[in-house]
Amino acid sequence: MSSSFVTPLLQKLLRRSPDTADTTALDPSLTGLTGSADASESAASPQLANPEFQMKLVTQFYPPDFAATGQFMDELAQNLSQQNVDVRVFTAQPGYAVEAGQGQAPAQEWMGNVFVERSNFFRGGSRQWAGRTVTSLAFCLHTMWHLLRYENRGDLIFLTSEPPFLQVVGWLIHWLFGTKFVTLIYDLYPEVAVELGVLSADHWLIQFWHDVNKKVWRDAAAIVVPCQTMKDRVVKHCPELADKITVIHNWADPTWIKPIAKADNPFAQEHELVNKFTVLYSGNMGRCHDMETILGAAQDLKNEAVHFLFVGGGPKREVVMEQIAERGLKNCSFLPYQDKAVLPLSLTACDLSLVSVDVEMEGLVAPSKFYSALSAGRPVAVICEQHSYLRALVSDASCGAAIQNGDAKGLAGFIRYLSKDPVMAARMGNCGHRYIQEYFTPQNISQQYFRLLNRAVSDNSALQQSVERGDFQVCFQPIVNLGNQKIWGIESGLRWQHPTRGLICPAEFHAVAEETGLIVPIGWWLLEEACSQLQTLQKQLNNPTLKLSVNLSRQVFTHPDLLSRLDRLINTYKIDPACLQLDIDDEAAMQDASATTATILQLQSRKIRVCISNFGETYKSFDYLHRFSLDSLKISPSLIGRIGIDPEIVNFLGTIVILGKDLGMEVVVQGIESSDELLRMREIGIQYGQGHLFSQLISAPDVATLYTQNQHVISYLMPEPDADGDTTINADAPSVLIADDDRSMRAILRSIIQKAGYRVIEAEDGARAVELFTAHEPDLVLLDAMMPELNGFDCCRALRSQMTESEGNVAVAVKHVPILLITALDDEASIDAAFSAGATDYITKPINWTVLKRRVTKFLG
Structure with a gap:
């Protein structure tokens, strides 16, 4: 290719288009390789007047494609747009939808507040390795062509691992133009190819692939994986990436996929499932999924009133159908992929959902169907290895059972058990739905993505300038003595007064503050301001014993200057050291147990109290009681939120109370939101509590007002009086x-x-x-x-x-x-x-x- 051709071509590719370009009438000639490259530059969001940043989301699968990756990316894009992010999507024409007989999707369209462009360069529906490879490479080439234009890149490029070569495109664009990119690893290649026998582990291509991955990941602004076991796999190859990898789970929308009784479910009625105990496998029947264990259970139950329904497609679908025919199983039926709008009905048309991960595939893939199955309010049976992260989720949610790969009889036994105990099945289903509501909603997960992406885009200059100017506010939440109903102490909180976004909670800037070291000066500012306001409150309320609790990061807690600064603050503000308590998160405390122990001993020698916060979130929590000499424990609010779901939590909390008394520690429960939760805490014997039931985060003057009013918590507990207010009791009453x-x-x-x-x-x-x-x-x-x-x-x-x-x-x-x-x-x-x-x-x-x-x-x- 001559230089006389290359230069004008690059100039054309890299030029900016006029701002007056039409955003609705797109040139029909813009198709194929150059098709949608010019479309997004003039497309302005109809609702986002001043977005936080513009993100280019690149993924091969996107609705109307039925692939789970595409469905998740659609929901993520829509939720990020609601957080004022200008999301532009570049994707391929549907692949899974081709199998379902659907036609071509529009080359450009607005989907909600998200602008979507689809490549028309090459479209293939083959699910074979060769066909998929050709289709994927074609999409990667078109993506590279598309991102060469400045207007198509945005402030940040976000790429999925499907196709597996796509993240290399992000790295090339970063190398050429400096654009930051974030990669989301859903399937870990080349390990998947090795486990499936496509290539051997010592093949030169696999070794080359590993080297490329390392280079790409090291230059990525951030890496996201959907489970801890996948992070462990990546860190094994690249230990230096441990701090760059963030685990963000998949999710389900419990307001959209929610429990529906089979008798009221049109899908169940249409397919005659209402009066059958139905076991559902929904989604891709791929090479990474264990279908053999499911077939073994179906064979074991072939003479019982249990029906197996397979909904979806994938490479193993035909194989499964053939094996069912060979075994003469009459208790199985198949349906194709269902449109997304039908999912709330299809997922609730069963009595039990199945999720499977094949042997040696743990940490290489993450079954997204698990979350939607829980949201449907049905019990879940997970077929996986002993070390799978899914086992911990099932146990935590009390939503079903985990079955070892190959244990068809165990799966069949669990199915029999549920078919004979509908009460237990309903309880497990309800637990799963509530678990999704609490932890894995699109709103919760998208906020995690927003914080991560915002950090990747930001150059941290705004936070640096705010630290220099002291653009922060300290606020407090009262800690209530549940015995005498009075304020016992206050816990300090922090808000960043962002120059354009207003007050921001620490969750949005804490991670970047730690990464940049700014968490240390922020911690010093918080300690100074909190101690100053404690002195004011103690004088104003004439209560020199009012306690102050300050939550510190690990970097501040183990900082060599901490003790000297505390000595100065105590002398400056005339504070009794016994009124000052420093809190450190349980996980942060264990990152360097030796340094934590040394700091605790020096603080206690000064009579400054030490507390472990978020206690009880992990099974290792009791290790802290043996390692550290503590004055207080703060029980994680996540436990309180699940107390009505998991009866074992009551026993766990009772054990903490007993240990607290034996070890001379005060026990504080965080996150009391309702009078019922308060009542349960009192019954268990917990002495102190805090949460929104008592007060939101408030200013120091509001603390003084609340304290002066001497509000009693007992008013939350009293039953409502009768409508007529008559409480007269007959003298002859029992x-x-x-x-x-x-x-x-x-x-x-x-x-x-x-x-x-x-x-x-x-x-x-x-x-x-x-x-x-x-x-x-x-x-x-x-x-x-x-x-x-x-x-x-x-x-x-x-x-x-x-x-x-x-x-x-x-x-x-x-x-x-x-x-x-x-x-x-x-x-x-x-x-x-x-x-x-x-x-x-x-x-x-x-x-x-x-x-x-x-x-x-x-x-x-």
Whole structure:
């Protein structure tokens, strides 16, 4: 090619188009290789007047393509656009949709607030390796051509790993023009090709591929992977990339895919699934998926009332159909890929969803169907290896079971179990749906992407300038003593006063502050300002014991200047060191346990308190109690949000309370959002709490106002009064003796009993309960099992002895008053002890108030 041709060509490719270009009437001649290259330059978002940044999203699959990658990228693009990001998509013509018989998609179109351009250079629907390779290479070439134009690149290029060569294009553009790029690895190549037997591990192409990956990843602004096991695989090859790789899970929209009863599901009705226990496999039946274990379970259940439905396509679909025919299985049926609009119906037309990852594929692929299956509100059976991250998710969500690859009988057994226990199946399904609602919504995940991408685009100059100017605000959240209902202390929070975006929470800038080292001066500013305002509040409220809790990053907590700065602050602001508490996140504390231990010992020698925050998020949490000498623990709000889902959390929290008392540590629960959560925390015995139920993050003057008002949390717990406000109780109404050493619990029980129309007698301990029982002869007794001196069991025996008289050597009951023991102990020995002591029945904590009221009504009428 002559230089006389190359120069004008590059000039044409790199030129800017006039700003007056038509954004709606696109030239029909712009097709093929040069087709959509000129289209996006003039396309302006119809809604984003002043976007944060412009991102070019490049992916081979995008709707109307049925591929899961495309569906996720569509949802991500739409959610990022709602966060004021100008997202432009460059993609290929549908490949999976070709199999479904759909035609060609528009070359350019607006999809919501996202502008989409599709390559018309080459279109193939082959799912064979050779055909896929040719199609993928053609798309990569067109992508390179497309991104040569300045207007097509934006501020950041975001590329998926499908096709696997696409990230190389991003690297080339970065090398040519300096444009930053971020790569999302959904499938880890070339490892996938090796595991599938396409090439051997020692093939020269595989070695070359590894070298190229290393170069690309090192120059990427960020790397995203959907699971920890994939990150581990990448770090094994490139240990230096550990800090650059971010794990961001896939997601599902629980407002779109949500539980629908099969009887109300048109899809289930159309395909006659309503009265069948249906096991669903939905999505790609690819080479990375274990279909053999599923077929083995189908064969084991061939004579039982269980139906297997396979929805989708992929390389293994025909093989699976052939094996089903050879085995003569009549309990299996197939449907093609369903349109995205049908997914909420197809995914809820079953009783159990299947997700599978084949042997040796863990960490190489991430099954996206897992999240939508949970969102559908159906139990999930995951077929995977022992070390799969999916096992941890299933266990955490309590949404189903994990089956070892090849264990067809185990899968069949789980299916039988659910088919015979619809209550348990419904419970697992509900747990899964709530788990998605809490952790894996498009909004939650897109915010993680936004923060990562925004950091990649930003040159950090705005944050640097704000640090120099001190453009931050300190705010506080009260820590409440749940016993006396008063503010015990305050926890400091931080907001960045961004020059254009206003107040920004730390989640959006904390990571970049740590990466750049700016977290240290930010930490010094926070300590100074928080101590200054603590001094003001202590004087204003005449409370020199008001506590201040400051959360520090690991870099600040282990910084060599921390202790000298704290000494200066304590002297400057005349603060009692015992009023100052430094919090460090549990994971940060364990990154360098030796340095953390040394800092803790030096702080405690100054009587400065130390707390581990977010305690309980990992199974290693109890390690901190053995490694560190702590003054306080702050329980992670994620545990509180799941307390109604996982009954084991109650036992876990009870264990923490016991350990806290034994080790002399205060236990604080974070994230109390509702009166029900507050009530449960009090029942468990947690002394301190904070959360939006008490107060949002507020300024120091607002803290003073709240403290002065002396607001009592007990108002959140009291049952609503009757509509007519009449609380008069008949003097002849049955009476109930309540014995509990917790004043607030007595108040709650009193309110509920009186509202039911009964009289109440209260005792603050077991000995007083015996006295009042003799004096008033109540009709029912409610005893707390764990009371000082005379516990509930011994008190129950004492009361029963008052109800008997001796006739010779025989004790004869002269009256029988029902006694209900209220206990957090539900083991067999404790239950036997309750009945042996003479209890009529028992109620376990946390108390189900509906059950309690029904028991009271049962005994009193």
